[in-house]
Amino acid sequence: MKSFSFLCLTLVLATAVSAQALKPADPNNPVNLDPLAVTAGRGQPAPTLLTSVTLPVTASVTAQSIADTINAVDTEDAVKYLPSVFLRKRNYGDTQAVMATRTWGVSSSARSLVYADGVLLTALIANNNNIGAPRWGIVAPAEIERIDMMYGPFSAAYPGNSMGAVMEITTRLPEKFEGSIDQTFAWQDFSLYGTKSTFGTSQTALSVGDRVGKFSFWTSANFQDSHSQPLTYVTSATFPAGTTGAYAAVNKLGAAANVLGASGLLHTEMTNAKVKAAYDLTPTIRAAYTFGFWQNLANSTVQSYLRDATGTPTFAGQSGFASGFYHLVQQHSSHSLVLKTNTKGKLDFEASASLYRMDKDNQNSPSTASATGTSFGPAGKVAVLGGTNWSTLDLKGLWRATDTNLVTFGLHNDGYNLYNPTFNTSDWRAGPPYTSVATEGDGKTRTQALWAQDALGLAPGLKLTAGLRYEEWRAYDGYNVNGATTIFQPGLKASRFSPKAILAWTGTPGWLTTLSAGRAYRFATASELYQLVSTGATFTSPNPNLKPDNDLSLELRVERKFDNGSVHASFFQDNVLDAIISQFNPLVRGSNTLYSYVSNVDHVRARGIEVVLERNHLFVPRLDFTGSFTYLDARTLATSGQASATAPAGSAIGKRLPNIPDWRACFLATYRVGDRWSVALGGRYSGRLYTTLDDADVAPNNYQGFSAWFVADVHANVRLNRHWSASLGIDNVLDRKYFFFHPFPQRTVVTSLKYGF
Secondary structure: OHHHHHHHHHHHHHHHHHOOOOOOOOOOOOOOOOOOOOOOOOOOOOOOHHHHHHOOOOEEEEHHHHHHHOOOOOHHHHHOOOOOOEEEOOOOOOOOOEEEOOOOOOOOHHHOEEEEOOEEOOOOOOOOOOOOOOOHHHOOHHHEEEEEEEEOOOOOOOOHHHHOEEEEEEEOOOOOOEEEEEEEEEEEEEEEOOEEEEEEEEEEEEEEEEEEOOEEEEEEEEEEEEEEEEEEEEEEOOOOOOOEOOEOOEOOOOOEOEEEEEEEEEEEEEEEEEEEEEEEEEOOEEEEEEEEEEEEEEEEEEEEOOEOOOOOEOOOOOHHHHHOOEEEEEEEEEEEEEEEEOOOOOEEEEEEEEEEEEEEEEEEEEOOEOOOOOOEOOOEEEEEOOOOEEEEEEEEEEEEEEOOEEEEEEEEEEEEEEOOEEEEEOOOOOOOOEEEEEEEEEEEEEEEEEEEEEEEEEEOOEEEEEEEEEEEEEEEEEEEEEOOEEEEOOOEEEEEEEEEEEEEEOOOOOEEEEEEEEEEEEOOOHHHHHOOEEEOOEEEOOOOOOOOEEEEEEEEEEEEEEOOEEEEEEEEEEEEEEEEEEEEEEOOOOOOOEEEEEEEEEEEEEEEEEEEEEEOOOOOOOEEEEEEEEEEEEEEEEOOOEOOOOOOOOOOOOOEOOOOOOEEEEEEEEEEEOOOEEEEEEEEEEOOOOOOOOOOOOOOOOOOOEOOEEEEEEEEEEEOOOOEEEEEEEEOOOOOOOEEOEEOOOOEEEEEEEEEO
């Protein structure tokens, strides 16, 4: 595949040299959006009709802005400069790129929602940094038209998982024959502990689409071959006897965690294929079907720093080398069907259904590492997620009661099925036949909802949007196995009403003030209720008795628009009862032994301020600037659990919430040289954070720690002519070394060449 990618690039370069330069169209800049309205880029479609009415957008980015400013290899790269947003992307092709928002950290994947054309990408099967990550691979970077964000649970059209944010990705359908070929390369120069190497990524992307009469289609395919830096390390409190080469280090709590070697050196071959087809049944009714296929073939290897008395590399019997070495095969598929109208009359509707299946998902790993060399024992484990799936169904309507009164309403149904056994096997490379079940965590959740929302003009410049959502939720078929112990977990049922309201005032020209309030109930995922997780010697139990997050969210937002830009300030607060957070409690009622597992923290609160500045032609013509900072004070106010097994009761009270930094900031300056060139300088900052309820992390700048960090990126893009464009950039140009549990990428050069037709 590397030779194929190199051949593609060679052909592209050869053709580019001989191509005739033609003047392109003017670039399409980002636009600032008023609440309850979405403005698309010039000549391109807006988000779906119902989305444009029910999503109060406060931040956006367009395809042209992405091309001009961002070193975008994966879909999630597109949003890395949006205010208060952080994507936990550890490497190119990362399948665990969880989104953090201004009030929740990356361990809260189910506290935000990501959609593409109204179809949910967020995997509400879990609320973690693993299978809970949005299915970014289902959207190809080339098909993105724009991305819009809503912060907070202020629309009745979305479930309580919107308590952090809602992201809507709008993709393209062509009006004429078009397509593109895009070749991207990236090289990361990495040096940490005993690993010093360059890790490369190659990505080839193809897309083509057309419209013939009433029928339009879009097909795309991506292939990415990527090598990552070490994602984890093998550590030990002591140095293995008779060895040299280890690095003295401590963990986040200050305890000895000497680094014996690197693991998680991941080589992935990832394929994404997608077909979208739409047919106009009438001039106002369109049916659309989308099929997505995603495959990931990955091998994780290890590198031992240890040497025995003869200088020969050795694993010294350390089990961490075994758990960091694995083969992963994933094949997932998705289907969605949408029927919608756009009559612009009294009534419009939209019906959508989606299905996501993990058709095959097996991770094979050995159980033991050699004591004298660098080999593994034949026995091992196979973790299986194949058979896990989820489906959604939404029926939505829009009634234009009057010119100043829009009523939206809908029905929602979803079902999430978790199937996650881990098998023991005598030959971990072959997998079957399995000898026994090591652990298993299966279960299902289902939610049904009814909602309505009314956007009413009360007076000139004054609009009230009020809504109510009713949800019925249940969890059932919970089944756990741990060795010889088998448990059928009890079922749960709950129902909740969640009101929403936004009052928007535009009485003074150039000024916009909104006051928003929303109640959100975030029900537990199947993973939180039923999944058994074993990481090396650490075992985490689920909790089948969780109450939902109970969030009351408030925001006051003031915006001032100028001829060449805008500035806004948002004052916000989330007050959450029964927040689902990992803490220590008795696993068995009445026991004096405490275990770590997710449970309800009685009361937490997060309050803060976000300031965003956008300015075109800053100081000089053609220099555009966007920047933002967010300050958050997130605290535990009451809890009946404990921060750790040895922490005194009440030690978490008043401490900062886990996994959420106090400060975030970013900026992006873009200078356009004529109509063809653009150069951009961006920067991203995050303050340090804690991962324990009592803020016991004393050593954040180490593996498994969460340090403060600042990363600067540069990007240059040129449109050679109407067909050809090229880009060159550097992420982390200052080569900052920082940890977010994992060591994050160091200086990386990214180059791309694209031919469009």
